[in-house]
Amino acid sequence: xxxVTQSPEALRLQEGESSSLNCSYTVSxxxxxxxxxxxxxxxxxxxxxLYSAGEEKEKERLKATLTKKESxxxxxxxxxxxxxxxxxxxxxxxxxxxxxxxxxLTVNP
Amino acid sequence: GAVVSQHPSRVICKSGTSxxxxxxxxxxxxxxxxxxxxxxxxxxMLMATSNEGSKATYEQGVEKDKxxxxxxxxxxxxxxxxxxxxxxxxxxxxxxxxxxxxxQYFGAGTRLSVL
Numbered sequence: 001x002x003x004v005t006q007s008p009e010a011l012r013l014q015e016g017e018s019s020s021l022n023c024s025y026t027v028s029x030x031x032x033x034x035x036x037x038x039x040x041x042x043x044x045x046x047x048x049x050l051y052s053a054g055e056e057k058e059k060e061r062l063k064a065t066l067t068k069k070e071s072x073x074x075x076x077x078x079x080x081x082x083x084x085x086x087x088x089x090x091x092x093x094x095x096x097x098x099x100x101x102x103x104x105l106t107v108n109p
Numbered sequence: 110g111a112v113v114s115q116h117p118s119r120v121i122c123k124s125g126t127s128x129x130x131x132x133x134x135x136x137x138x139x140x141x142x143x144x145x146x147x148x149x150x151x152x153x154m155l156m157a158t159s160n161e162g163s164k165a166t167y168e169q170g171v172e173k174d175k176x177x178x179x180x181x182x183x184x185x186x187x188x189x190x191x192x193x194x195x196x197x198x199x200x201x202x203x204x205x206x207x208x209x210x211x212x213q214y215f216g217a218g219t220r221l222s223v224l
Contacts, residue, residue, distance in 0.1 A: 032211045043215035099152040
Protein backbone atom coordinates (compact mmCIF):
# COMPACT_ATOMS: atom_id res chain seq x y z
CA UNK A 1 0.00 0.00 0.00
CA UNK A 2 1.34 3.42 -0.97
CA UNK A 3 2.04 5.68 2.02
CA VAL A 4 3.14 9.26 2.57
CA THR A 5 4.33 10.77 5.85
CA GLN A 6 5.03 14.47 6.16
CA SER A 7 6.98 16.23 8.86
CA PRO A 8 6.77 18.39 10.78
CA GLU A 9 3.00 18.74 11.16
CA ALA A 10 3.42 22.45 11.74
CA LEU A 11 6.30 24.85 11.33
CA ARG A 12 6.61 28.47 12.41
CA LEU A 13 9.31 30.60 10.83
CA GLN A 14 10.31 34.21 10.98
CA GLU A 15 10.34 36.06 7.70
CA GLY A 16 13.66 35.32 6.01
CA GLU A 17 14.34 32.18 8.04
CA SER A 18 14.99 29.33 5.60
CA SER A 19 13.90 25.76 6.35
CA SER A 20 12.85 22.45 4.81
CA LEU A 21 9.74 20.30 4.86
CA ASN A 22 10.04 16.52 4.63
CA CYS A 23 7.96 13.97 2.77
CA SER A 24 8.79 10.30 3.29
CA TYR A 25 7.08 7.81 1.04
CA THR A 26 6.68 4.17 0.11
CA VAL A 27 5.20 3.39 -3.26
CA SER A 28 5.08 0.54 -5.71
CA UNK A 29 6.47 1.89 -8.95
CA UNK A 30 6.75 5.64 -8.55
CA UNK A 31 5.12 7.51 -11.42
CA UNK A 32 5.49 10.88 -9.77
CA UNK A 33 5.80 12.78 -6.50
CA UNK A 34 3.79 15.96 -6.24
CA UNK A 35 3.90 19.03 -4.06
CA UNK A 36 0.80 21.17 -3.63
CA UNK A 37 0.05 24.29 -1.64
CA UNK A 38 -3.32 24.56 0.09
CA UNK A 39 -4.70 27.75 1.59
CA UNK A 40 -7.46 27.55 4.23
CA UNK A 41 -10.83 26.61 2.72
CA UNK A 42 -9.35 26.19 -0.75
CA UNK A 43 -8.38 23.33 -3.03
CA UNK A 44 -4.73 22.35 -3.48
CA UNK A 45 -2.65 24.40 -5.91
CA UNK A 46 -0.05 22.51 -7.94
CA UNK A 47 3.58 23.40 -7.29
CA UNK A 48 5.94 20.68 -8.56
CA UNK A 49 6.17 17.19 -9.95
CA LEU A 50 9.29 15.07 -9.52
CA TYR A 51 9.70 11.81 -11.39
CA SER A 52 13.05 10.28 -10.50
CA ALA A 53 15.63 10.32 -7.73
CA GLY A 54 18.06 13.18 -8.04
CA GLU A 55 15.59 15.46 -9.76
CA GLU A 56 15.17 19.02 -8.52
CA LYS A 57 12.64 21.72 -9.36
CA GLU A 58 12.60 25.39 -8.36
CA LYS A 59 9.98 28.09 -8.29
CA GLU A 60 10.68 31.44 -6.69
CA ARG A 61 11.59 30.73 -3.05
CA LEU A 62 10.71 27.04 -3.25
CA LYS A 63 12.92 24.13 -4.28
CA ALA A 64 11.84 20.51 -4.32
CA THR A 65 14.24 17.57 -4.30
CA LEU A 66 13.70 13.82 -4.55
CA THR A 67 15.48 10.69 -3.36
CA LYS A 68 14.30 7.09 -3.50
CA LYS A 69 12.69 7.38 -0.08
CA GLU A 70 11.87 11.02 0.51
CA SER A 71 11.38 14.48 -0.89
CA UNK A 72 12.23 17.83 0.59
CA UNK A 73 10.63 21.16 -0.02
CA UNK A 74 13.19 23.83 0.74
CA UNK A 75 11.93 27.33 1.46
CA UNK A 76 14.51 30.07 1.14
CA UNK A 77 13.97 33.42 2.83
CA UNK A 78 10.22 32.88 3.24
CA UNK A 79 7.70 35.69 3.29
CA UNK A 80 4.38 35.84 5.17
CA UNK A 81 2.53 35.10 1.91
CA UNK A 82 4.22 31.70 1.86
CA UNK A 83 2.09 30.73 4.86
CA UNK A 84 -0.08 27.77 3.85
CA UNK A 85 -0.34 24.01 4.22
CA UNK A 86 2.04 22.16 1.92
CA UNK A 87 0.87 18.76 0.73
CA UNK A 88 2.95 15.94 -0.66
CA UNK A 89 1.43 13.16 -2.76
CA UNK A 90 2.70 10.13 -4.64
CA UNK A 91 1.33 8.39 -7.68
CA UNK A 92 2.11 4.73 -8.11
CA UNK A 93 0.82 2.15 -10.55
CA UNK A 94 -2.44 4.01 -11.28
CA UNK A 95 -3.52 7.63 -11.61
CA UNK A 96 -4.50 7.69 -7.94
CA UNK A 97 -2.78 10.24 -5.76
CA UNK A 98 -1.98 9.29 -2.16
CA UNK A 99 -1.55 12.34 0.02
CA UNK A 100 0.22 13.03 3.28
CA UNK A 101 -1.46 15.05 6.01
CA UNK A 102 0.52 18.13 5.12
CA UNK A 103 2.77 20.59 6.90
CA UNK A 104 1.17 23.81 8.05
CA LEU A 105 3.68 26.59 7.54
CA THR A 106 3.33 29.94 9.27
CA VAL A 107 5.74 32.73 8.40
CA ASN A 108 5.70 35.63 10.82
CA PRO A 109 6.67 39.12 9.66
CA GLY B 110 -6.95 31.32 -14.38
CA ALA B 111 -8.85 28.43 -12.84
CA VAL B 112 -8.62 25.11 -14.63
CA VAL B 113 -11.38 23.50 -12.58
CA SER B 114 -14.60 25.10 -11.40
CA GLN B 115 -16.43 23.58 -8.44
CA HIS B 116 -19.83 24.66 -7.09
CA PRO B 117 -21.13 25.40 -4.59
CA SER B 118 -18.25 26.48 -2.40
CA ARG B 119 -20.28 26.02 0.74
CA VAL B 120 -23.56 24.33 1.54
CA ILE B 121 -25.49 23.84 4.74
CA CYS B 122 -28.31 21.32 4.72
CA LYS B 123 -30.59 19.45 7.05
CA SER B 124 -30.03 15.82 7.92
CA GLY B 125 -31.76 13.51 5.46
CA THR B 126 -31.60 15.82 2.46
CA SER B 127 -29.49 15.38 -0.67
CA UNK B 128 -26.80 17.73 -1.90
CA UNK B 129 -25.33 17.95 -5.40
CA UNK B 130 -21.82 19.25 -6.06
CA UNK B 131 -20.64 20.13 -9.56
CA UNK B 132 -17.14 19.94 -10.96
CA UNK B 133 -16.35 21.45 -14.36
CA UNK B 134 -13.16 21.17 -16.37
CA UNK B 135 -12.70 24.58 -17.98
CA UNK B 136 -9.63 24.21 -20.13
CA UNK B 137 -9.81 20.72 -21.57
CA UNK B 138 -11.93 17.65 -21.92
CA UNK B 139 -11.69 15.12 -19.13
CA UNK B 140 -12.71 11.49 -19.53
CA UNK B 141 -11.70 10.99 -15.92
CA UNK B 142 -12.24 13.16 -12.86
CA UNK B 143 -11.55 12.43 -9.21
CA UNK B 144 -13.51 13.13 -6.04
CA UNK B 145 -11.74 13.53 -2.71
CA UNK B 146 -12.85 14.16 0.85
CA UNK B 147 -10.81 15.96 3.47
CA UNK B 148 -11.56 15.96 7.19
CA UNK B 149 -9.87 18.55 9.45
CA UNK B 150 -6.16 17.90 9.89
CA UNK B 151 -6.41 14.77 7.76
CA UNK B 152 -5.15 13.81 4.31
CA UNK B 153 -7.15 14.24 1.18
CA MET B 154 -8.69 10.82 0.65
CA LEU B 155 -9.76 9.63 -2.76
CA MET B 156 -13.43 8.64 -2.73
CA ALA B 157 -14.03 7.71 -6.33
CA THR B 158 -12.93 8.03 -9.91
CA SER B 159 -15.55 9.47 -12.23
CA ASN B 160 -15.53 8.03 -15.74
CA GLU B 161 -17.24 9.75 -18.65
CA GLY B 162 -19.94 7.54 -20.12
CA SER B 163 -19.51 4.70 -17.65
CA LYS B 164 -19.85 3.85 -13.98
CA ALA B 165 -17.67 5.49 -11.39
CA THR B 166 -15.04 3.47 -9.56
CA TYR B 167 -15.34 3.75 -5.79
CA GLU B 168 -12.58 3.31 -3.24
CA GLN B 169 -12.90 0.69 -0.56
CA GLY B 170 -15.26 1.79 2.20
CA VAL B 171 -17.07 4.43 0.15
CA GLU B 172 -20.78 3.70 -0.28
CA LYS B 173 -21.69 4.03 -3.94
CA ASP B 174 -25.41 4.33 -3.16
CA LYS B 175 -24.77 7.21 -0.83
CA UNK B 176 -22.30 9.13 -2.98
CA UNK B 177 -23.77 9.15 -6.46
CA UNK B 178 -21.44 10.22 -9.24
CA UNK B 179 -22.51 11.21 -12.72
CA UNK B 180 -20.04 12.09 -15.48
CA UNK B 181 -22.42 12.98 -18.27
CA UNK B 182 -20.06 15.00 -20.45
CA UNK B 183 -16.36 15.51 -21.01
CA UNK B 184 -16.38 18.67 -18.91
CA UNK B 185 -18.82 17.96 -16.08
CA UNK B 186 -18.94 15.52 -13.18
CA UNK B 187 -21.39 15.72 -10.30
CA UNK B 188 -21.29 14.21 -6.82
CA UNK B 189 -24.60 13.83 -5.00
CA UNK B 190 -24.52 13.11 -1.28
CA UNK B 191 -27.83 11.35 -0.65
CA UNK B 192 -29.63 11.33 2.69
CA UNK B 193 -26.86 13.37 4.24
CA UNK B 194 -26.03 12.94 7.91
CA UNK B 195 -23.85 15.04 10.22
CA UNK B 196 -20.96 12.58 9.80
CA UNK B 197 -20.92 13.45 6.08
CA UNK B 198 -19.90 17.00 6.97
CA UNK B 199 -16.54 17.49 5.32
CA UNK B 200 -14.61 19.28 2.60
CA UNK B 201 -15.23 17.71 -0.82
CA UNK B 202 -12.78 18.43 -3.64
CA UNK B 203 -12.68 17.34 -7.25
CA UNK B 204 -9.68 17.12 -9.54
CA UNK B 205 -9.05 16.85 -13.24
CA UNK B 206 -5.97 15.34 -14.90
CA UNK B 207 -4.13 17.93 -16.93
CA UNK B 208 -2.50 17.63 -20.32
CA UNK B 209 0.92 17.56 -18.64
CA UNK B 210 2.09 14.21 -17.45
CA UNK B 211 0.19 12.88 -14.42
CA UNK B 212 -0.63 16.30 -12.94
CA GLN B 213 -4.04 16.74 -11.34
CA TYR B 214 -5.65 20.15 -10.97
CA PHE B 215 -8.07 20.71 -8.13
CA GLY B 216 -11.25 22.64 -7.72
CA ALA B 217 -11.69 25.13 -4.90
CA GLY B 218 -13.63 22.60 -2.84
CA THR B 219 -17.08 22.43 -1.28
CA ARG B 220 -17.59 22.74 2.46
CA LEU B 221 -20.60 20.61 3.39
CA SER B 222 -22.20 21.09 6.78
CA VAL B 223 -25.07 18.78 7.68
CA LEU B 224 -27.19 19.90 10.62
